[in-house]
Amino acid sequence: MDDPVLELRGLCRNFGALKATDNVSLTLRRGEIHALIGPNGAGKTTLMGLISGRIAPEAGSVWLAGQNITGLSVAQRARLGLARSFQVSSLIPEYSALRNVMLALQAKQGHSYRFLRPVALDRGLQSAARDMLARVGLVPRASVAAAFLSHGERRLLEIAVALALNPQCFLLDEPMAGLGAEGTARLVTFLQELKQQAPILLVEHDMDAVFRLADRISVLVYGCVIATGTVAEIRANPAVRAAYLGEEPAT
């Protein structure tokens, strides 16, 4: 089997006496969506922070495509292809959808975000950015400022921006939050396609979406992974049912 694209080995992070991440190891393989679920306070956000580089671990390591990235900054990890999406801050609200993607493409080519060539004149960049918008179905909204897009459209634009970085993998933190039923259904379809380009580590509270999307699920409880498996395995796992799905073990 292929080496994992992303691998966590024995990650630990405490906040005072609290073990927010307790010896977590998991892998993200090519072509898969691996969902991370768990009750509130289980440590999902902390784990995503450890992977993206926002939080430093006390022990353990993070590997991207075989490279130990544990000591690298958020920006260095992003340049290596670790795309963390759904941070609204990644968009410039007053710029059009097209220009937001063009900026990301330009940044990927090594230019500063702040000192731009007249991007509007760069036809190669424009057509590449249009391709990214087409992937997420936003071409009709290309000239609309990010601030005036709907919530769901902004989520899609953030994916287009992440795509522009040609990532090795995606970290998606609650992408369905705030999307209605229709928006969620569209995003589910899109993520199924996106995982072929780069695997996705998904934190999501919408269990229906998780059960539809995930190739594998890891369940976090009190900072520990208590189970990893397919949807069917996780649904049938007595420890998961007791600890997370709120069911008493069968007697």
Ligand SMILES: Nc1ncnc2c1ncn2[C@@H]1O[C@H](COP(=O)(O)OP(=O)(O)OP(=O)(O)O)[C@@H](O)[C@H]1O
């Ligand atoms: N900066 C911090 N300082 C102190 N405690 C923290 C900090 N960040 C998180 N925690 C604690 O660590 C534990 C894990 O929190 P985390 O936010 O990672 O959980 P979560 O699974 O993402 O929760 P939710 O589903 O509610 O977002 C919680 O008990 C939380 O209170």
